[in-house]
Amino acid sequence: MEEIVTSETVKVIVFQIKDKEYVIPVSKVRGIEKIMHITRVPRSLPFVKGVINLRGVITPIIDLRARFEIEKAEYDDRTRIIIVTLDNMEAGLIVDSANDVLDIPESSIEPQPEVIGNVAMEYISGVAKVEKRLLTLLNLDQILNQNEIHDSAVKEA
Amino acid sequence: MDLNQYLEVFIEESKEHLQTCSEQLLELEKHPQDIGIVNEIFRSAHTLKGMSATMGYEDLANLTHKMENILDEIRNEKIQLSSEIFDVIFLAVDDLEAMVMSIAEGGNGKRDVSEVVAKLEMIENGESLLSVGIAEVAAAVEMPISESIAKSVYDEFELTVLQQSKEQGFESYEIKVSLREDCLLKGARVFMVFEVLEKLGEVIKSAPSVDKLEEEQFDQSFCVTVVTKVSVEALQKKVMKVSEVDEVIVSKLDLSELRVAINEEVHKLTTNKEDQESKNEPTVPSASSKDEKMNHPSSKQHNKTIRVNIDRLDVLMNLFEELVIDRGRLEQISKELENTELDETVERMSRVTGDLQNIILNMRMVPVETVFNRFPKMVRTLTRDLHKKVALEIYGAETELDRTVIDEIGDPIVHLLRNALDHGIEMPEVRKANGKPEEGTVMLKAYHSGNHVFIELKDDGAGINREKVLKKAIANQVITEQLAATLTDKQVNELIFASGFSTADQISDVSGRGVGLDVVKSKIEALGGVVSIDSVEGKGSDFLIQLPLTLSIISVMLVEIQQEKYAIPLSSIIETAIINKTDIMNGHNQQVIDFRGKVLPLLFLKDIFEVPETIDEDEYYSVIIVRKGDKMAGLVVDSFIGQQEIVLKSLGNYLSSAFAISGATILGDGQVALIIDCNALIK
Known part of the structure; x- marks a missing residue:
């Protein structure tokens, strides 16, 4: 998210998990898909739901509820998979719903407050208050952290 | 001038020329008397020099130039070939390769080559004090092509054209243009000369050919035949106006004389049973006719192939894979709908995509030659370092494999090859004592069989010593002593692939780097292949790698x-x-x-x-x-x-x-x- 600091507003995708609203910059988003068949990958981390066939590309899927250690919810018509890209790597994030694109002013973004609820701090890069909505900016690097994956693989081996 | 667009071509061609250099150098080492081979190397070096100078890679051009000087001396038999000279030239080629690789990787191609240059100069000066006076003469006949400049030879078709132009009142002239020695952009000057001449008349022929001129594959002068109504003086003046032109000699062509010449030439060629191509481009010196023959296959190939960026092929493959998936879906739908017309169409589409699949997969096939061709030089260097005598025989280099496999298979084979040279082949004295020829043989063979490609690496070295392997395996805790007694010879041989195993008594920098053959095994298995070993103690070892044709x-x-x-x-x-x-x-x-x-x-x-x-x-x-x-x-x-x-x-x-x-x-x-x-x- 560093590269957009210079611009005055940031275009973001807004999505919901439980009762909170989170945002990811549009520049990191490749697309939003409805929930589809996910193939489970055995012995992967609990939040890795599996892989999907995204127009011929095998794409890993992360359940954000599981990632944030929020209780599970059944997938329904509103459940979406947000395809994000980071360092040439694509991944899908399962969210409860995604329905908004906003321009948020740079100035409204603040560093994360000390207490923000039940989402672990390292996944958050800041908060923005726009028209009485509190939007949480996600830190994709941390969510897609590779090291964690490798650590678990080493343990298994 | 924006040279970036040529960079890719430059890199590709440089690699090819360097490859030719190494191959021919190895060939020359076997037949040191064959001046034809020297000419071949010289030509590659010369082209490389021209290209790199044009592209502005001066270090590259300089080093090539130095190397070229030596080659020239060798060709003129002023320097006697010795293994020291070969070493230095190989060193120079290595440096050149490193520079080209650096350019390919986005570097500036700069490299400290002073040591090699000094060595090259030493060789050059060591013997060439006598030849200072003759050097210029040597330069004048630097390339075999330049010899043919002296008198252009015309084929039947060109003669007819000349004849007809004469009947229409045009005169034919042969113009010899010499460029100044310090001329930098020879290709550009050639272009300008041609432009001038094309305004005045029609260019019928040039020697060397236009392609070669454009690639700057000529020395200082070239010859152009034109038909024009302009006078000799006017021609001369106009061409002289092009800058950096040193001398222009215009001579009128006598057609009747040419007739005789061509008849003789044709006669000579037919008796020599030369092929069609050399008739169009007859060469004067008999020495170079061999080179011409060697050149032909490559020039033919150039006409038939185009370079395609590998990324594009990958994209094509990806798109095709999507098509295959959709085809599967279509087939399913048409089965459910039971519509005859739809069925037929889908069926036809399936057939076409089936053919398409074969073609695309074939397009990605690359001969293993691309992997094998670096081995002869590697083996040469290694045997020198190890003070051993080894001949490498390569068979089936034309065997094709999928590019993804090719990319991965190089390292494992290098590893096995180093292993064979280091641990397999014995020192010459030992071999002699054991009643074997002093020179060891390593055979590298690739072939197709069924849906697989096999790569076999066979040496006639010491083979595997059961006791030694078992001792080592027990010492390194790969197996237990109880188990050791029960193992068959084959199983013992397989042990050398076990991780944590290395039979070398000392870690040498050739093959023992702490990693054993287990790396080879896992790499080959990762490619979906199998590696096995067969060995008879005292007779040698035989590694067999089985690989799938394609990975996709x-x-x-x-x-x-x-x-x-x-x-x-x-x-x-x-x-x-x-x-x-x-x-x-x-x-x-x-x-x-x-x-x-x-x-x-x-x-x-x-x-x-x-x-x-x-x-x-x-x-x-x-x-x-x-x-x-x-x-x-x-x-x-x-x-x-x-x-x-x-x-x-x-x-x-x-x-x-x-x-x-x-x-x-x-x-x-x-x-x-x-x-x-x-x-x-x-x-």
């Missing part, structure tokens, strides 16, 4: 585990069986079955993959018997779906370390099925 489309057995679908590569399956629950025996911590007299451990994939249970088991198990080397295991699944050709896809970076999963594929219904890596399941 493989045959698998689709199976169902509860509600999940998995694919198991056919290459690791021995057979399938259905067994009764009561046949299962309980071993130590392990359920086993008696399968054709062998005890076969059972692996319940459902448990290994933690598949959620939704279906109750029945009293029969479906078992797939797979193998890894000599070890076998039975994989228990719920049902077999069938055999299918699938497109192999990577799981991507994020999940690259998934346990016992080597990749994924997309099934006809658009769902993803994971491919099981049997090698990881069998310990």
